[in-house]
Amino acid sequence: MCRFVIYKGTEPVQLSHLLTRPCHSIINQSFDSRLRLDHRRPINGDGFGVGWYDPVYDEELGSQPCIFTSVTPAWNNVNLLRLAEKTKSPLVFAHVRATTAGTLSLDNCHPWSFGKLMFMHNGGIAEFHRIKRKLQNSLSDELFNMVTGNTDSQWSFALLLSKLPDPNAKGFTPSILQRAMLETIAHINALLEEANITEPSLMNFCVTDGETVVATRYISSRTDEAASLWFSSGSTFSEYAEGGHYKMSKTDKRENIILIASEPLTFEKADWMEIRTNHMVVITPKMNLLQIPIIDKFYTPPSDPKSPTRDSEFAATKGFLIPRRESHPRSPASSLQNGSH
Amino acid sequence: MCRFVIYKGTEPVQLSHLLTRPCHSIINQSFDSRLRLDHRRPINGDGFGVGWYDPVYDEELGSQPCIFTSVTPAWNNVNLLRLAEKTKSPLVFAHVRATTAGTLSLDNCHPWSFGKLMFMHNGGIAEFHRIKRKLQNSLSDELFNMVTGNTDSQWSFALLLSKLPDPNAKGFTPSILQRAMLETIAHINALLEEANITEPSLMNFCVTDGETVVATRYISSRTDEAASLWFSSGSTFSEYAEGGHYKMSKTDKRENIILIASEPLTFEKADWMEIRTNHMVVITPKMNLLQIPIIDKFYTPPSDPKSPTRDSEFAATKGFLIPRRESHPRSPASSLQNGSH
Amino acid sequence: MCRFVIYKGTEPVQLSHLLTRPCHSIINQSFDSRLRLDHRRPINGDGFGVGWYDPVYDEELGSQPCIFTSVTPAWNNVNLLRLAEKTKSPLVFAHVRATTAGTLSLDNCHPWSFGKLMFMHNGGIAEFHRIKRKLQNSLSDELFNMVTGNTDSQWSFALLLSKLPDPNAKGFTPSILQRAMLETIAHINALLEEANITEPSLMNFCVTDGETVVATRYISSRTDEAASLWFSSGSTFSEYAEGGHYKMSKTDKRENIILIASEPLTFEKADWMEIRTNHMVVITPKMNLLQIPIIDKFYTPPSDPKSPTRDSEFAATKGFLIPRRESHPRSPASSLQNGSH
């Protein structure tokens, strides 16, 4: 059971507003018993990572992100607390991790970077050890040797890099990143099928080059729901009441902030819209948010009455989804898909 | 919110049976949402320690306990997992800790030792910073400089050592340890009173010299319940069903094992008896278990109809007690107090 | 045996140029056998810390420094390597530590901060445990409780704060910081004398408020040399040859950079001048460097022919000084003392 959050804003955010101060930040979510459904290993105390890009480009510092990772619990890491108070960034990935796969090691902490690219994953690839070697054998030496850890997630990142025309390129268009993401998922699906692995794999992947963000909510199943994924957008994300109570507000028509998170970061449910299962969301450099279906054999058109209702039990059992008890507002996805949002 | 457990047996126990394998061990209790009531900091992921004595005395190895501590979560500590599988001991203290006081540091992990003595604490001394200097000033230089951390607990241990005729003595009688414990509590109470601190202090202290164990369930209040404390005794403590389901059984009349714990370690409620608030329990070298009232101004005789019913809310709010919802079997304390148990 | 370095520049420096890239940075000095003279514990692998101020004031981020500390060796800390590549600052304190006093714990890693003030120490106070309580008892509750570790260094910082008119003030003049520093040393000397401690204490202290830097090279002895302290100034500090070979150069008349370090950071000896024993150096907000004698009973005027020649053996034995074998250029101190530098 991992959790992640993505922040992209026209203005940089102080990391503490995202990570340490909100009472429902991904770090503090670990404390909220309502979320603790993975009884195998219910606490995200096994590793933490945050990566961020500079607010202003500095030639000496370069365009790669800075990454801070930790194997001690995030809520008690004095270095994280101090850095979060003193750092601002317009684009942040943060991830808390339970060791569903891989040992407790900095090498296994998300996010990872390669040049200016950064990647993280929430979910798990079923019986990954059975496809690991085939996946590895498809990589170039450079990408094979880049992987220092032993998780399905980091190998998926290496695979994604292999799908780029040039992983060392100076820049990437949104469409190049989208295509690499789709090919990564397709490649993993092919390996799983070849190995006759039928248990669904949860592939909520996120990648960014510092300008575009591509994230997926995906499961290799026609009948199960993917791990949860939400977004919220507005003009300011701030504390409205003492004790870390944050909300997103829309003080003007412009949308300056987009948050994508495995769970809503605030208790204002109306502010959060669910991303649809087996869809990809793209935040463009100009802050448009697109939601695009991932159409393959696991896709079920939401509007088609013949589509099966996806069951949330699988993802819930794995700890990646909270069964819906209250009625959440549905995402007005149509307005998203045409990119007008 | 901390948790601890004490094991004393006529036969050594493999530490894994106490720490890592039972699904309701103190390490795994961190996962059980029913116990997570301290919303300020509900997870015991902030430090861990276990101390144990050798099964057989070896002159070269000496009579002091061995202590292993960790600031990474216990459930994911490979060294702990390996040691627990390969170590047996007839007398074990184990403690998981949340940083209610003191920073995250090995120096602040319980238990601590001094010569052959070992000590741990579950609870907290109210506004300790206001009495810390006075407490320190009452210590000898040796004991003042022994303290490497910054917790109320470790300073309480130093104070307890100062109450012994000779903390470096080769052995201690049960009555010497009991008296030192009572004087420690009385001294802390005096300091609190002098500083006009009225919030209750939770003083579940445990000390052992490797033969006798003295533990307290104590609160400096006439109207509140102390942090919870339970015991169980029997002839074998073993797994009766796969998945870490342990129970205490009594295969013969002899009682070879006594467990004292902040929470029952098994789901067999009948096996666990609650130690009364403001009582001290003593396990003698010969495995007798005595329960002795701590009679001071905070004592309320349980049999006296004029005694107020203690309120569990204070300890519960602090995370040291689970409000009783189901009816637990009450401890047959009378048989304990006369030491016949 | 610790090492430290201070950087103050009119332009911010990328931390990697100070910490990780130079082959003779304080981190890499640990590898250079010529410096390894403390045979008791010769490697600075026991803790590391770096603190820095923002290049540009940001109201949200405030004026306090950011501090990163580590108990794993600095040369292998991926977080430090990544942060050093992505951070620039005009005022940096960095410190590597061997546990000559205090246990291995983040609480014991230099530098420490309090509001906008930052402090570090190279040296050791003789028999500190014998004066610790008296020192503590002279502090206010706020300062007494601020100390989380157990080193002579952190307690010295608390003492220095107690010498300020208001440690929480928004700003400090150079003269206020200088006076607090002198009073701190005088107070420690008084405590040492009262306790009849005759072994010299090494008090190379550094404090800054983000604008002024005050550093001392001081020993409580008339006949021994203090721990070494050097400075270098120039207009650029950069790599002149591959492999981390750095030098200070003076491309124009202005001096934009001042480095103060326990050992020269480059092999260009002519670039480094020794700060005199029992002197205080001050870097003013406008980048003037003053060298001021600390005149007390341990002071020996360097120009006075009756002054004893100080012996470097004591500091060398403790690992804080490298006995002079080659002739170093002497510091042209006269020009410094009048502040014209």
Add this chain to the structure above:
Amino acid sequence: MCRFVIYKGTEPVQLSHLLTRPCHSIINQSFDSRLRLDHRRPINGDGFGVGWYDPVYDEELGSQPCIFTSVTPAWNNVNLLRLAEKTKSPLVFAHVRATTAGTLSLDNCHPWSFGKLMFMHNGGIAEFHRIKRKLQNSLSDELFNMVTGNTDSQWSFALLLSKLPDPNAKGFTPSILQRAMLETIAHINALLEEANITEPSLMNFCVTDGETVVATRYISSRTDEAASLWFSSGSTFSEYAEGGHYKMSKTDKRENIILIASEPLTFEKADWMEIRTNHMVVITPKMNLLQIPIIDKFYTPPSDPKSPTRDSEFAATKGFLIPRRESHPRSPASSLQNGSH
């Protein structure tokens, strides 16, 4: 530059006598500047591990070794200091590591175990990343997935396991272990040759099943010396002078203790004999020590006048050998080779 030591004795040794107390133990060797020849990364502060077998077989505890590893420097690890004082074992592997390959992670710390087998390595396989995939592809799924780290050493252990008739067997004869070791080296050599890697590889490997020990001093070169390897045997290994000065003494005819180490652990040079380059040493369950040549294309008969004199520069540059300045006594190898020792 790593260091290791093997202890095998008829009596168990207190680990502190091997690890923490001797002033020239592998942990303290890190401090001795004479050994610091690897200027790329000269300090063994990057990881530590010790593995040991129980003195007496206990059915519940099993026959696998217990392993303690650490990524903080061994000399400052309180858990190691405490365990070493309280643990005795008749067969110990200990290893200090510099990250010549692999990141700083517990997964990468030697020794590793598999069932009752334990393995460690001193040296490095040249351009390992170029043969890593081929090596991996020769393994069974069980062994492929056993590897949690990313070092040449751990993959070599997996390869060695693959050479055993059954790596999960209850016991192994000396000849089975010897053959697996030889096949491992031959397999690695074949992979290196296939990839046209000509730089020599340093393969000082050690494996044990708790009864037999097989260690190699090997380099894939006809003209270079292998990483250093020494042994010493006697009846007691004890401190003869305060300050951690240990020596091996022979109080009777029996040899109860055999030490194998990358560097002599004492300053008594006469007590240490060098193991010959490209030889394998075997300690049998009955404490016989055999030295057997590894005859392949890199073997040069020491007695053959046509054999080239091996050059120590390669291993020295890598930090695995100290160039001989003083004349060490040569090993009387003839008596060893026939196993009469």
